[in-house]
Amino acid sequence: MLIAGLLHGSGQNSAIGQVDPVVERIIEIGLTDNRTMEHLDVLSNRIGGRLSGSDAYANAARWAASKFREWGMIVEMDEAGEVPVGFNRGPWFGRMIGGDGMTLHFATPSYTSGTMGVQRGHVVLEPKTLAQFERMKGTLNGAWVLITGTNDGWPVDISDEAHERRQRIIERNEETEQRNNEIRRANFGRPEEEHQELIPLEDEPALLYREMVEAGILGVIQKSAVPIRALYDRRNLEDMSFDNLPSTPDIRLNEHQFAIIEQMAGERIYFQLEFDIRNHFKPGPVKYHNVIGIIPGTEFPDEYVIMGGHLDAFDVATGGVDNGSGVSPAMEAARLIMAAGGKPRRTILVCLWAAEEFGLIGSRHWVEQNEEKLDRISNMFNRDSGPLVASSLSVTPAMWDDMERITAPLNSINPDFPFELREHTPRSIPAVARGTDSGSFAVKGVPIMTFGLSDPKGYNFQYGEIWHTERDLYNMSIAEYQEHTSIVTAIVVLGIANLDHLLPREGYWIED
Missing domain, CATH: 3.50.30 (Glucose Oxidase; domain 1)
Incomplete structure (x- = not known):
């Protein structure tokens, strides 16, 4: 069943769309001063491939933490693990000598x-x-x-x-x-x-x-x-x-x-082949950290909404999509909330996970260390599927009224990117965490509503082309989709954080 998100009636109060000056301000800033691609430029082009155990990953973590602090957030550098030696990739060259060369x-x-x-x-x-x-x-x-x-x-x-x-x-x-x-x-x-x-x-x-x-x-x-x-x-x-x-x-x-x-x-x-390959190692152990940006809740500080994605990336390219396209909208959503004066009733955690590519290590670590918080998480939003636009959410009947009100403003942002709610099909809680960082939460029964993605302008993006390949570059991310997604994410996450109750979990998972 498809239910279109209702238009936000500017200047009107209704059961569906309340006028919220913070939401209006998020939209205004997001449309006129969106910095999603600036964040991605730093991550991909200034810092580069962010392999766990590399100097680039440590640089990215420090930079992201500094931005959260700059925006007025609290920061936790959560030590998630270590590798016995570090690795820093340099340039590489090769040629054939003889034949046609x-x-x-x-x-x-x-x-x-x-x-x-x-x-x-x-x-x-x-x-x-x-x-x-x-x-x-x-x-x-x-x-x-x-x-x-x-x-x-x-x-x-x-x-x-x-x-x-x-x-x-x-x-x-x-x-x-x-x-x-x-x-x-x-x-x-x-x-x-x-x-x-x-x-x-x-x-x-x-x-x-x-x-x-x-x-x-x-x-x-x-x-x-x-x-x-x-x-x-x-x-x-x-x-x-x-x-x-x-x-x-x-x-x-x-x-x-x-x-x-x-x-x-x-x-x-x-004939001969000639190579110059500059793969450099670093004495260890080398620790790596999750970067947790915190917007404290004003009424329910011990209840949480989580958004984010993994900060690490393979270094054969620059992680412009996997997962710069997840980290940069989450960071911008946090900035928009702070810049718009958002004061969420429950705490928002912006989690940039370490070592996802090494087996979800960062998110697994956080879940293991924060078991007592898991029942008090409304939802864990994870973006790790490419630079397409957030255009839908699948929600349960128990969540429907809340999410209908929260998503009502989304169709007023840009008519090119309509948003809709869909009916969620429950599934069993997985036995093993796999795939991406939301898997670490799914095995514990935490809801992991994830934005459905679409390509309404037909840019023909293919995830397999960039997935862990040399083409995972800044230019493969789609700016207008990324920027719009940051606005959508900010509004939805803030809206869930401002409910007077946790999102109900009834019907999200199949009860065994």
Whole structure:
């Protein structure tokens, strides 16, 4: 069922839309002096990719805290966790020397090795059996090795467990090769149509990884779809120390360039690749913090409305969308409330979460440390789905009258962006927190109403294009959608905070 949000009647009092000078002021400031994209410019272009454990993340946290204080808010820097070493990505370059030559388009996952200055070497295809390795081990020294498989964002797993898994595959492949040798001998001298097919070997990218590293390879290279996705070394980060850092570059190369290079290497054409990759580590432990901006409640200070998104971002780009498009409207919504003179009856928490990309660590930590607050949270608003415009909310029948009054002014802001209420379909409380930071609250039964998003002007935004890829940049966020969303968020969050009761939870979750 779709129910359009009713127009806010300027200058009128009604059961649906009360004239609220603070709301009118929020709209006025939001339309004439909206700073959402200024916040995003700082986060994406001045600070950049905000990886947990990086100087950029710490800079972003300090900057966001300073803005909250500037706007008159209380700030808590909530220590959410730490990593044993930090990581700061520098620039990266690569080129092919020989053949037709070309500048290489590639990336490396975070918390993996850079090069030792500029390193140049020849190219070989990875060996897949011990026999192949023995036959070519001399050529591996000083070589860039093309490995099989397609990039999924994660680096080659260099843990002991992965090595043991690869060893089991090698042993199975050795048995298969013995059988294949028997087949080859049996096929010898027979007509081709009578040949028995060889048994395929079990494939694993970088199967003889440790053996190749010991032989002196410069690094491994895997093909990647475009845009290139680059995550981090999740398997080994917790075991790293500054005396035991990764030492072999793990390169993810544009699949079109990879195909050219692979063909040349297979044809044994001599050429070289040259890389300069500046991946820098920092002695740890390095702590990271949630940034909590607080607008205290005047009547119900121990009841809460939460809004925000995760502050961290992968550093292969600048986090302009994931999640600059969530953080910047939340920050601007807070500024609009403060600038308009908002005095909420219950406390508003503006939460910029740490380490969401490492497994919702920041929000999980806050929930664990604030169990006593969870029953007194009206709603947790989380924005982490891209830079489209907030255009709807799904609400329960028990919430409907409250939300109808609160959202009534939204259709007076901009006729291009109509707002509607929809009927909420309850679901079971999830057993495991996953996806995004609202999941940390959902598992505890806290309502997580999230704004529905739309693209009414047809900008053809595709989240998969930017998700953890090199295209997650400032220019991929849509300014008019972001700015409008900040106004909508401010009005709705303030409205819920000003109710004389918590939003009822009846009908939000399926009762088990």
